[in-house]
Amino acid sequence: REGTTTPQSGSTSWTGFIKSISSFSGDLSSLTAPPFILSPTSLTEYSAYWVSDPALLVAPASISDPEQRAVAVLKWFISTLKQQYSSRNEKMGSEKKPLNPFLGELFLAKWPIAGTESALELASEQVSHHPPVTAYNITDTDKTVKLTGYNGQKASVSKTLAITIKQVGHAILEFPKLNESYLITLPALHIEGLVSGSPYVELDKHTYVVSSTGFVSKISYSGKGWLSGSKNSFTANTWHKDSPKKILYAAEGQWTGSFHILDSHKKEVASHDPATVPHPTPVVADIASQDPLESRRAWQKVAEGVKKGDMDLVGHEKTIIEESQRQLRKREKEEGREWTRRYFDRLDKDPVFERLASCVGEQAEPDKTGGIWVAKATKAL
Numbered sequence: 001r002e003g004t005t006t007p008q009s010g011s012t013s014w015t016g017f018i019k020s021i022s023s024f025s026g027d028l029s030s031l032t033a034p035p036f037i038l039s040p041t042s043l044t045e046y047s048a049y050w051v052s053d054p055a056l057l058v059a060p061a062s063i064s065d066p067e068q069r070a071v072a073v074l075k076w077f078i079s080t081l082k083q084q085y086s087s088r089n090e091k092m093g094s095e096k097k098p099l100n101p102f103l104g105e106l107f108l109a110k111w112p113i114a115g116t117e118s119a120l121e122l123a124s125e126q127v128s129h130h131p132p133v134t135a136y137n138i139t140d141t142d143k144t145v146k147l148t149g150y151n152g153q154k155a156s157v158s159k160t161l162a163i164t165i166k167q168v169g170h171a172i173l174e175f176p177k178l179n180e181s182y183l184i185t186l187p188a189l190h191i192e193g194l195v196s197g198s199p200y201v202e203l204d205k206h207t208y209v210v211s212s213t214g215f216v217s218k219i220s221y222s223g224k225g226w227l228s229g230s231k232n233s234f235t236a237n238t239w240h241k242d243s244p245k246k247i248l249y250a251a252e253g254q255w256t257g258s259f260h261i262l263d264s265h266k267k268e269v270a271s272h273d274p275a276t277v278p279h280p281t282p283v284v285a286d287i288a289s290q291d292p293l294e295s296r297r298a299w300q301k302v303a304e305g306v307k308k309g310d311m312d313l314v315g316h317e318k319t320i321i322e323e324s325q326r327q328l329r330k331r332e333k334e335e336g337r338e339w340t341r342r343y344f345d346r347l348d349k350d351p352v353f354e355r356l357a358s359c360v361g362e363q364a365e366p367d368k369t370g371g372i373w374v375a376k377a378t379k380a381l
């Protein structure tokens with residue numbers, strides 16, 4: 001373990017932190033973590049994890065068979081999990097506590113798509129502060145693919161000091177030219193390695209990928225000691241909603257490693273090895289030319305403080321942001337209006353979600369995310 005990024009177990013501040021966890025309830029952003037477990041990155045940036053290899057996200061659009069497309073979407077989805085849930089401990093030696101975005105905060109990024117003139121563009125926006133909710137829209141220049149979603153987290157701490165997190169929200173993947181859409185539900189997770197001082201994420205329960213063509217995939221997650229002996233394990237099954245007992249495809253493996261998708265004759269139809277696929281980092285404008293609401297610009301000084309371990313600077317700069325946010329909310333209240341979200345609209349009900357979710361009995365919880373967030377139709381990225 002990298003001793004520079006993770007504390008020695010038993011160090012005073014870590015022990016203090018562990019103790020503080022036991023008395024914490026609800027909103028994770030209110031947890032005061034010791035400096036070495038703070039990340040200089042805001043949660044609005046995490047939306048970029050949906051893109052690991054841009055080619056994998058656009059790939060299904062050029063497959064003509066709907067069943068094969070469903071397999072390609074499943075492959076893409078599983079391939080994003082490593083980035084979403086384990087890239088931080090890989091890069092920084094442990095999971096870290098992200099900066100808590102302010103209302104209206106933006107993270108805008110792009111990825112060129114290899115071998116094409118097209119690029120994927122991301123608009124991620126903090127659409128709610130209480131509770132914290134981030135929405136995102138990712139689409140390519142030719143509008144062959146569109147991934148849009150929103151999420152918030154509900155955290156709780158068990159008696160054994162395990163932090164468990166339920167995600168609220170979902171993602172919708174669309175291939176507009178094919179008139180096809182997919183619902184993607186979000187995994188529950190918990191933090192392991194807390195007592196030893198090197199926290200990391202383990203996924204729990206299951207998620208669905210449901211296609212408007214009727215193909216449904218269920219991905220079940222299990223950590224060490226359950227179904228399989230290795231951590232980050234999953235199994236996945238695909239069927240058609242008209243014959244749910246007939247398993248068409250199955251996959252199992254580790255979401256942090258390579259995996260294979262097999263048909264009912266155990267013939268491999270798709271495989272993925274994270275070590276062999278390109279993994280371009282998103283292109284983000286220089287801080288100087290960013291909008292003041294853009295994450296890296298707004299948090300620049302706080303991030304500097306976090307990187308230097310200068311908690312006075314962090315505290316001072318955070319207070320400046322919080323104070324200006326308080327002023328904004330106060331003015332809005334006085335003027336009887338609310339903050340205008342730049343890229344997203346709030347719905348009470350989303351018919352696209354309802355139709356797909358009914359296949360797997362999922363329900364939206366708009367009361368927990370201040371609504372259902374969908375990309376504004378007219379807003380060009």
Ligand code: CLR
Nearest residue numbers: 028046084085095096097098151153165199201
């Ligand atoms: C945010 C949405 C992304 C997937 C994702 C991955 C990791 C999660 C993160 C979400 C939310 C915040 C999170 C993080 C892991 C740890 C962190 C739960 C769901 C908490 C706030 C940190 C707690 C502090 C410990 C490190 C001690 O698509």
